[in-house]
Amino acid sequence: METTTKASYLATFKPDEVALATEDLSVLYGGKVQKLFDASLQFKKNTITALIGASGSGKSTFLRSLNRMNDRVAKINGKIMFHDLDVNQPNINVYELRKNIGMVFQRPNPFPKSIRENITYALKANGQTDKQQLEQIVEESLRAAALWDEVKDKLDKSALALSGGQQQRLCIARALAVKPEILLLDEPASALDPVSTSKLEDTLKQLRLEYTMIMVTHNMQQASRISDYTAFFHLGHVIEYNTTADIFTNPKGQLTEEYIQGSFG
Numbered sequence: 001m002e003t004t005t006k007a008s009y010l011a012t013f014k015p016d017e018v019a020l021a022t023e024d025l026s027v028l029y030g031g032k033v034q035k036l037f038d039a040s041l042q043f044k045k046n047t048i049t050a051l052i053g054a055s056g057s058g059k060s061t062f063l064r065s066l067n068r069m070n071d072r073v074a075k076i077n078g079k080i081m082f083h084d085l086d087v088n089q090p091n092i093n094v095y096e097l098r099k100n101i102g103m104v105f106q107r108p109n110p111f112p113k114s115i116r117e118n119i120t121y122a123l124k125a126n127g128q129t130d131k132q133q134l135e136q137i138v139e140e141s142l143r144a145a146a147l148w149d150e151v152k153d154k155l156d157k158s159a160l161a162l163s164g165g166q167q168q169r170l171c172i173a174r175a176l177a178v179k180p181e182i183l184l185l186d187e188p189a190s191a192l193d194p195v196s197t198s199k200l201e202d203t204l205k206q207l208r209l210e211y212t213m214i215m216v217t218h219n220m221q222q223a224s225r226i227s228d229y230t231a232f233f234h235l236g237h238v239i240e241y242n243t244t245a246d247i248f249t250n251p252k253g254q255l256t257e258e259y260i261q262g263s264f265g
């Protein structure tokens with residue numbers, strides 16, 4: 001799939017396979033400095049897509065726009081199609097949107113509260129009061145994030161006492177508690193040691209059975225280990241988008257090849 005023409009990557013998947021799609025998405029910081037240009041990408045359900053590219057190429061800009069995290073700092077043009085609804089519309093309730101499209105950041109950022117409260121916080125804020133139901137979601141979310149066995153006996157202990165890797169899996173559990181369909185991950189393993197990274201990668205691979213994930217990563221091995229699709233960004237443009245296997249073994253563009261081989265970035 002060569003992505004220099006828009007049509008080629010707009011028609012990649014069957015409509016019922018698409019979890020999220022952007023059409024001509026552009027981002028102008030401060031309303032005038034353009035840092036993302038006409039990105040049209042489809043994300044397939046139950047897959048992991050890696051966003052790769054050099055520092056400053058626009059990966060986070062693109063990712064943060066998908067659940068409207070850039071609203072305050074930038075003007076976003078184009079469409080973000082989620083269930084036939086363009087969620088890049090002024091009348092969209094962004095809090096509801098973020099329940100459906102959750103986000104996990106580069107540095108683990110648990111609330112300075114107990115492990116349990118980290119999971120229940122948003123649920124309670126949404127008016128959920130049934131204790132039994134809340135406990136069930138705590139367990140389900142922690143299990144899904146592969147953290148349950150490590151914390152089940154200390155749910156009332158501070159989340160800040162967990163290791164960095166555990167904190168990041170807690171942040172994933174917290175994001176899962178509100179039952180999103182899509183998880184956006186911005187270099188989720190960059191602050192973790194190799195063992196925690198490997199555990200996190202296993203968790204993400206497992207989560208693919210239920211969720212669709214879009215992940216910024218600088219780590220080429222990580223992209224090739226866990227992602228199904230890869231989009232290569234350069235200077236705010238999507239240069240190539242294809243299966244990860246093709247991007248890594250048979251890149252179409254010279255820039256893609258050079259980036260993957262470590263010539264720049």
Ligand SMILES: Nc1ncnc2c1ncn2[C@@H]1O[C@H](COP(=O)(O)OP(=O)(O)OP(=O)(O)O)[C@@H](O)[C@H]1O
Nearest residue numbers: 029030035053054055056057058059060061062073
């Ligand atoms: N809030 C902002 N206001 C103004 N410019 C910004 C803002 N955030 C990012 N930029 C600029 O947009 C461009 C793309 O940045 P972005 O963070 O999306 O790149 P990236 O590919 O994710 O880089 P990295 O891998 O270093 O995180 C850069 O030139 C950056 O300086």
